[in-house]
Amino acid sequence: MDTDQRPYDMSRIDRLKDRVVSIRPEMDLENARLLTEGFQETEGEPLVVRKAKAFRKQCQKKSVTILEGELIVGCSGSKIRGGILCSDTCWSVLNDELDTISTRSYDPFYLKQKDRQMFEQEIRPYWRGRSNYEEWLAQIPDDTRELRDNGVIYINRKAVRGFGETTAGYEWFIREGLAGIEASIKTRKAKLDLTVPGDYEKDYYLTSLLIVADGMQLLAHRYSQEAARLAALEEDVKRKTELLEIAEVCSHVPANPARTFREALQALYFYQICIFMEQNAASYNPGRMDQYLFPYYNDDLQNGRIT
Numbered sequence: 001m002d003t004d005q006r007p008y009d010m011s012r013i014d015r016l017k018d019r020v021v022s023i024r025p026e027m028d029l030e031n032a033r034l035l036t037e038g039f040q041e042t043e044g045e046p047l048v049v050r051k052a053k054a055f056r057k058q059c060q061k062k063s064v065t066i067l068e069g070e071l072i073v074g075c076s077g078s079k080i081r082g083g084i085l086c087s088d089t090c091w092s093v094l095n096d097e098l099d100t101i102s103t104r105s106y107d108p109f110y111l112k113q114k115d116r117q118m119f120e121q122e123i124r125p126y127w128r129g130r131s132n133y134e135e136w137l138a139q140i141p142d143d144t145r146e147l148r149d150n151g152v153i154y155i156n157r158k159a160v161r162g163f164g165e166t167t168a169g170y171e172w173f174i175r176e177g178l179a180g181i182e183a184s185i186k187t188r189k190a191k192l193d194l195t196v197p198g199d200y201e202k203d204y205y206l207t208s209l210l211i212v213a214d215g216m217q218l219l220a221h222r223y224s225q226e227a228a229r230l231a232a233l234e235e236d237v238k239r240k241t242e243l244l245e246i247a248e249v250c251s252h253v254p255a256n257p258a259r260t261f262r263e264a265l266q267a268l269y270f271y272q273i274c275i276f277m278e279q280n281a282a283s284y285n286p287g288r289m290d291q292y293l294f295p296y297y298n299d300d301l302q303n304g305r306i307t
Contacts (some may be wrong), residue, residue, distance in 0.1 A: 028082030164281030
């Protein structure tokens with residue numbers, strides 16, 4: 001559709017879309033490298049805590065980039081259009097296609113030689129024998145394995161990646177902010193009695209949630225800092241203002257409850273990219289965002305913040 005015939009100016013959206021669809025998809029192994037380093041640093045600790053600490057390490061160290069024209073920022077990986085490998089779940093999905101993934105006829109992902117070397121020298125050696133997929137393979141019944149091997153059922157997809165078909169608590173996340181969520185977690189922890197069977201494991205789990213929440217806030221803070229840095233260098237007055245607004249928004253959410261429609265959108269998007277960072281999958285669904293975002297949109301309209 002011709003931009004001039006649209007009721008609204010969509011030129012910014014068109015530029016952002018064109019940039020994504022015109023880029024060659026790549027394998028993105030930055031998260032896998034950081035995850036591997038995180039697990040190597042926490043040998044012997046409870047698995048759920050190790051996973052949380054590895055996620056926080058990703059939030060602390062991953063690439064933080066704000067692209068020209070962006071207003072809502074964040075990326076689950078380091079590439080504009082990349083395939084993220086969750087090596088703790090299944091490193092072998094890449095191993096099986098090392099020689100073909102860049103050139104296969106269907107849905108190719110370019111694998112740089114340096115990334116291949118990193119996979120072969122750092123990621124694969126650590127995760128061989130440790131992944132969820134290998135544990136699953138060792139436990140499935142023989143009759144299920146036979147049905148799978150003969151093409152009667154196709155269940156590998158659910159074992160090599162996140163399950164995906166879910167809608168996380170976006171409304172709760174936006175409404176409470178991580179500060180409110182952390183307060184609820186700490187209240188739950190305070191009620192535990194570690195002499196009661198099961199409470200010890202619950203304490204580890206709740207501790208891991210606090211670690212994850214801390215990581216998400218660190219990531220948002222890094223985006224706020226990057227926006228401020230870019231604003232200081234920007235000569236275009238309009239873009240400088242936009243970058244300063246990004247810095248302000250990311251300094252408030254997701255740590256705190258969203259106050260505006262834009263903050264609600266940014267909080268939602270931070271949550272979405274962090275879900276993909278933790279476990280790549282195809283179908284994480286934001287749900288009825290028209291319903292839970294409407295109060296913020298309507299409040300902005302009523303108060304003249306948007307038109």
